[in-house]
Amino acid sequence: MKPAPFDYARARSVEHAVELLGREGARVLAGGQSLIATLNMRLSSPSLLVDINEVAGLDRIARRNGHIEIGALVRHAKAERSREIAQAAPLIARALPHIGHPAIRNRGTLGGSIAFADPAAELPACLVALGGEVDIAGPAGQRTVKADDFFHGLFDTALGPRDVLTAIRLPAATREARAGFAELARRHGDYAMVGLSAAARVNGKNLTDVRLAYFGVGATPVRARNAEAALAAGDVEAAVAALAHDLDPPDDVQAEGRVKRHLAGVLLRRVARQLGEAPP
Numbered sequence: 001m002k003p004a005p006f007d008y009a010r011a012r013s014v015e016h017a018v019e020l021l022g023r024e025g026a027r028v029l030a031g032g033q034s035l036i037a038t039l040n041m042r043l044s045s046p047s048l049l050v051d052i053n054e055v056a057g058l059d060r061i062a063r064r065n066g067h068i069e070i071g072a073l074v075r076h077a078k079a080e081r082s083r084e085i086a087q088a089a090p091l092i093a094r095a096l097p098h099i100g101h102p103a104i105r106n107r108g109t110l111g112g113s114i115a116f117a118d119p120a121a122e123l124p125a126c127l128v129a130l131g132g133e134v135d136i137a138g139p140a141g142q143r144t145v146k147a148d149d150f151f152h153g154l155f156d157t158a159l160g161p162r163d164v165l166t167a168i169r170l171p172a173a174t175r176e177a178r179a180g181f182a183e184l185a186r187r188h189g190d191y192a193m194v195g196l197s198a199a200a201r202v203n204g205k206n207l208t209d210v211r212l213a214y215f216g217v218g219a220t221p222v223r224a225r226n227a228e229a230a231l232a233a234g235d236v237e238a239a240v241a242a243l244a245h246d247l248d249p250p251d252d253v254q255a256e257g258r259v260k261r262h263l264a265g266v267l268l269r270r271v272a273r274q275l276g277e278a279p280p
């Protein structure tokens, strides 16, 4: 199918994008890897596409005050090659190769993945596992929203219709930081049936600040808080058992909910091993 007719405008700056988004039915266009497909299938029909690809300064990766800041327009492919991300956000580096295929990663942006908030996507769960933040520019100015407060429901986030996500910010990994990532997909590059992004710190032989964020098991990334506590107490099997309280995945086209919950346990055992390993 072809998309319904729409107008197109190229934003010159973030402020200009916010101004253009004032028109009823306007939508941001970033890498287009999700948006164009929804247009072609007529799942959405915006009146105006506001192209932010030429807005200067949104494609930067910078380390600042113990954090790493990744601009919204950083492409997945650029992030994959980034030494700063490999060092300061190894969880993101592990997750990126699982996103679609190289052609998609060449155009798709980190900001687009977070803003789109597909419940089976890798990066929203990484953002939650790392306890990151999202910078947003809107009609009332700039604001920052914590990852735990950003994802509201299915494809629903803290972004309003006139907001532009400008960057994400993550605590830079320290020597004590540990990351774990695993997903199960029918074919490499497909959206995951179930996935798990995890972060923790080592304190002697123990893990502290364990954060487990599942994807593909609900409308948003889902923290498995009982399992987090069990893992911090050093009991992996208790953590797997705790998933019965943490997760209630609905059936979907990929798998029944009870299968997803079983797979979540399989992934947790794998990720627990990764969290126990020192980074290379």
Ligand SMILES: Cc1cc2nc3c(=O)[nH]c(=O)nc-3n(C[C@H](O)[C@H](O)[C@H](O)COP(=O)(O)OP(=O)(O)OC[C@H]3O[C@@H](n4cnc5c(N)ncnc54)[C@H](O)[C@@H]3O)c2cc1C
Binding pocket: 027, 028, 029, 030, 031, 032, 033, 034, 035, 036, 037, 052, 072, 098, 099, 100, 101, 104, 107, 108, 109, 110, 111, 112, 113, 115, 116, 118, 120, 121, 122, 123, 159, 163, 164, 165, 166, 189, 190, 191, 192
């Ligand atoms: C075949 C295929 C397989 C894929 N597999 C995966 C996968 O396994 N895992 C995965 O995570 N993704 C997958 N994707 C999606 C891909 O990662 C997209 O790139 C990503 O979801 C959206 O990024 P984008 O830059 O292309 O955003 P766009 O498609 O341009 O935009 C997506 C949505 O986000 C909004 N948006 C984008 N940027 C901003 C911003 N800065 N501020 C406010 N709103 C914004 C747009 O208005 C739109 O609603 C796949 C896509 C395809 C086509």
